[in-house]
Amino acid sequence: MKIVGDSEHFQQPYDNDDDYVSRTEFKKESEDAQALGMRLVALSKTQLDKMDLDEFLYDAILKSKLIKQKTEAYRRHLQYIGKLMRGFDHEPIQTALDKVLNKNNNEAAQLQIFEKMRERLLANGDDEVQSLLDQHPQLERQKLRQLIRQANKELAKVPESKSSKELFKYLRAEIKE
Numbered sequence: 001m002k003i004v005g006d007s008e009h010f011q012q013p014y015d016n017d018d019d020y021v022s023r024t025e026f027k028k029e030s031e032d033a034q035a036l037g038m039r040l041v042a043l044s045k046t047q048l049d050k051m052d053l054d055e056f057l058y059d060a061i062l063k064s065k066l067i068k069q070k071t072e073a074y075r076r077h078l079q080y081i082g083k084l085m086r087g088f089d090h091e092p093i094q095t096a097l098d099k100v101l102n103k104n105n106n107e108a109a110q111l112q113i114f115e116k117m118r119e120r121l122l123a124n125g126d127d128e129v130q131s132l133l134d135q136h137p138q139l140e141r142q143k144l145r146q147l148i149r150q151a152n153k154e155l156a157k158v159p160e161s162k163s164s165k166e167l168f169k170y171l172r173a174e175i176k177e
Contacts, residue, residue, distance in 0.1 A: 034082030036090055039097060041081065051096040057084050118168050121148055136175050
Protein backbone atom coordinates (compact mmCIF):
# COMPACT_ATOMS: atom_id res chain seq x y z
CA MET A 1 0.00 0.00 0.00
CA LYS A 2 1.35 3.38 -1.04
CA ILE A 3 0.98 6.35 1.24
CA VAL A 4 -0.06 9.63 -0.37
CA GLY A 5 2.94 11.60 0.97
CA ASP A 6 5.45 9.05 -0.28
CA SER A 7 8.72 10.74 -1.28
CA GLU A 8 9.15 8.57 -4.40
CA HIS A 9 6.20 10.25 -6.06
CA PHE A 10 7.35 13.79 -5.30
CA GLN A 11 11.01 13.55 -6.21
CA GLN A 12 12.24 16.07 -8.73
CA PRO A 13 15.15 15.55 -11.13
CA TYR A 14 17.19 18.22 -9.33
CA ASP A 15 16.81 16.70 -5.82
CA ASN A 16 20.02 14.68 -6.18
CA ASP A 17 21.94 17.41 -8.04
CA ASP A 18 24.42 19.25 -5.78
CA ASP A 19 25.15 21.96 -8.38
CA TYR A 20 21.52 22.97 -8.71
CA VAL A 21 20.79 26.62 -7.91
CA SER A 22 17.19 27.57 -7.32
CA ARG A 23 15.73 30.70 -8.88
CA THR A 24 15.59 32.35 -5.47
CA GLU A 25 19.26 31.65 -4.80
CA PHE A 26 20.19 32.85 -8.29
CA LYS A 27 18.26 36.10 -7.78
CA LYS A 28 19.93 36.65 -4.40
CA GLU A 29 23.38 36.08 -5.89
CA SER A 30 22.54 38.48 -8.71
CA GLU A 31 21.38 41.15 -6.26
CA ASP A 32 24.53 40.69 -4.19
CA ALA A 33 26.68 41.04 -7.32
CA GLN A 34 24.83 44.21 -8.31
CA ALA A 35 25.20 45.65 -4.79
CA LEU A 36 28.95 44.99 -4.91
CA GLY A 37 29.04 46.63 -8.34
CA MET A 38 27.26 49.70 -6.92
CA ARG A 39 29.88 49.95 -4.18
CA LEU A 40 32.59 49.83 -6.86
CA VAL A 41 30.83 52.58 -8.84
CA ALA A 42 30.92 54.80 -5.75
CA LEU A 43 34.75 54.66 -5.66
CA SER A 44 36.98 57.28 -7.23
CA LYS A 45 39.19 56.52 -10.22
CA THR A 46 42.34 56.45 -8.10
CA GLN A 47 40.75 53.96 -5.73
CA LEU A 48 39.68 51.80 -8.67
CA ASP A 49 43.23 51.92 -10.05
CA LYS A 50 44.51 50.41 -6.80
CA MET A 51 42.21 47.40 -7.24
CA ASP A 52 43.00 44.59 -9.65
CA LEU A 53 39.79 44.54 -11.71
CA ASP A 54 39.00 42.92 -15.03
CA GLU A 55 39.36 45.24 -18.02
CA PHE A 56 35.68 45.03 -19.05
CA LEU A 57 34.43 45.58 -15.51
CA TYR A 58 36.81 48.52 -15.00
CA ASP A 59 35.64 50.16 -18.24
CA ALA A 60 31.98 49.63 -17.36
CA ILE A 61 32.49 51.23 -13.95
CA LEU A 62 34.23 54.24 -15.49
CA LYS A 63 31.44 54.60 -18.09
CA SER A 64 28.85 54.61 -15.31
CA LYS A 65 30.39 57.84 -14.01
CA LEU A 66 29.51 59.54 -17.29
CA ILE A 67 25.80 58.65 -17.07
CA LYS A 68 23.45 60.87 -15.08
CA GLN A 69 22.27 59.23 -11.91
CA LYS A 70 18.55 58.69 -11.30
CA THR A 71 17.93 57.93 -14.97
CA GLU A 72 16.78 54.72 -16.59
CA ALA A 73 20.06 54.44 -18.48
CA TYR A 74 22.01 54.54 -15.22
CA ARG A 75 19.80 51.83 -13.70
CA ARG A 76 20.29 49.60 -16.75
CA HIS A 77 24.03 50.21 -16.68
CA LEU A 78 24.16 49.16 -13.02
CA GLN A 79 22.32 45.99 -13.99
CA TYR A 80 24.92 45.42 -16.70
CA ILE A 81 27.71 45.84 -14.12
CA GLY A 82 25.87 43.33 -11.92
CA LYS A 83 25.75 40.92 -14.86
CA LEU A 84 29.49 41.33 -15.40
CA MET A 85 30.08 40.82 -11.68
CA ARG A 86 28.28 37.44 -11.77
CA GLY A 87 31.10 36.10 -13.93
CA PHE A 88 33.76 36.83 -11.30
CA ASP A 89 34.57 35.51 -7.88
CA HIS A 90 33.33 38.12 -5.41
CA GLU A 91 35.70 37.41 -2.54
CA PRO A 92 38.91 38.85 -4.08
CA ILE A 93 37.00 41.92 -5.24
CA GLN A 94 35.40 42.33 -1.80
CA THR A 95 38.75 42.02 0.01
CA ALA A 96 40.38 44.53 -2.36
CA LEU A 97 37.45 46.90 -1.81
CA ASP A 98 37.73 46.57 1.97
CA LYS A 99 41.46 47.17 1.75
CA VAL A 100 41.01 50.34 -0.32
CA LEU A 101 38.29 51.70 1.96
CA ASN A 102 40.15 50.84 5.15
CA LYS A 103 43.30 52.51 3.88
CA ASN A 104 41.45 55.80 3.79
CA ASN A 105 40.38 55.29 7.40
CA ASN A 106 43.98 54.57 8.38
CA GLU A 107 45.15 57.76 6.65
CA ALA A 108 42.52 59.80 8.48
CA ALA A 109 43.63 58.27 11.78
CA GLN A 110 47.27 59.09 10.97
CA LEU A 111 46.35 62.70 10.22
CA GLN A 112 44.59 62.96 13.58
CA ILE A 113 47.66 61.58 15.33
CA PHE A 114 49.86 64.22 13.70
CA GLU A 115 47.33 66.95 14.59
CA LYS A 116 47.43 65.93 18.26
CA MET A 117 51.22 65.71 18.16
CA ARG A 118 51.40 69.27 16.76
CA GLU A 119 48.98 70.56 19.41
CA ARG A 120 51.05 68.95 22.19
CA LEU A 121 54.25 70.44 20.75
CA LEU A 122 52.72 73.92 20.61
CA ALA A 123 51.32 73.64 24.14
CA ASN A 124 54.20 71.94 25.99
CA GLY A 125 57.26 73.19 24.11
CA ASP A 126 60.71 71.75 24.96
CA ASP A 127 59.48 68.91 27.18
CA GLU A 128 57.34 67.55 24.36
CA VAL A 129 60.17 68.09 21.85
CA GLN A 130 62.48 65.94 24.00
CA SER A 131 59.95 63.12 24.34
CA LEU A 132 59.25 63.26 20.59
CA LEU A 133 62.98 63.10 19.83
CA ASP A 134 63.32 60.09 22.12
CA GLN A 135 60.64 58.28 20.09
CA HIS A 136 61.81 59.53 16.67
CA PRO A 137 65.56 60.31 16.64
CA GLN A 138 65.53 61.17 12.91
CA LEU A 139 63.83 64.52 13.66
CA GLU A 140 65.92 67.67 13.93
CA ARG A 141 65.66 69.42 17.30
CA GLN A 142 66.60 72.84 15.94
CA LYS A 143 64.06 72.74 13.14
CA LEU A 144 61.30 71.58 15.49
CA ARG A 145 62.01 74.31 18.04
CA GLN A 146 62.19 76.96 15.31
CA LEU A 147 58.83 75.90 13.81
CA ILE A 148 57.21 75.78 17.26
CA ARG A 149 58.53 79.25 18.15
CA GLN A 150 57.30 80.76 14.87
CA ALA A 151 53.92 79.04 15.14
CA ASN A 152 53.37 80.29 18.69
CA LYS A 153 54.19 83.86 17.63
CA GLU A 154 51.79 83.67 14.66
CA LEU A 155 49.05 81.93 16.64
CA ALA A 156 48.93 84.90 18.99
CA LYS A 157 47.81 87.01 16.02
CA VAL A 158 46.01 84.57 13.69
CA PRO A 159 44.08 81.39 14.67
CA GLU A 160 45.72 79.23 11.95
CA SER A 161 49.32 80.10 11.18
CA LYS A 162 51.60 79.25 8.30
CA SER A 163 54.28 77.90 10.63
CA SER A 164 51.76 75.67 12.35
CA LYS A 165 50.92 74.13 8.97
CA GLU A 166 54.63 73.76 8.19
CA LEU A 167 55.14 71.98 11.52
CA PHE A 168 52.33 69.58 10.65
CA LYS A 169 53.83 68.92 7.19
CA TYR A 170 57.28 68.36 8.70
CA LEU A 171 55.97 65.84 11.22
CA ARG A 172 53.98 64.01 8.56
CA ALA A 173 56.93 63.83 6.15
CA GLU A 174 59.55 62.73 8.68
CA ILE A 175 57.61 60.25 10.82
CA LYS A 176 56.81 57.05 8.95
CA GLU A 177 55.01 54.38 10.98
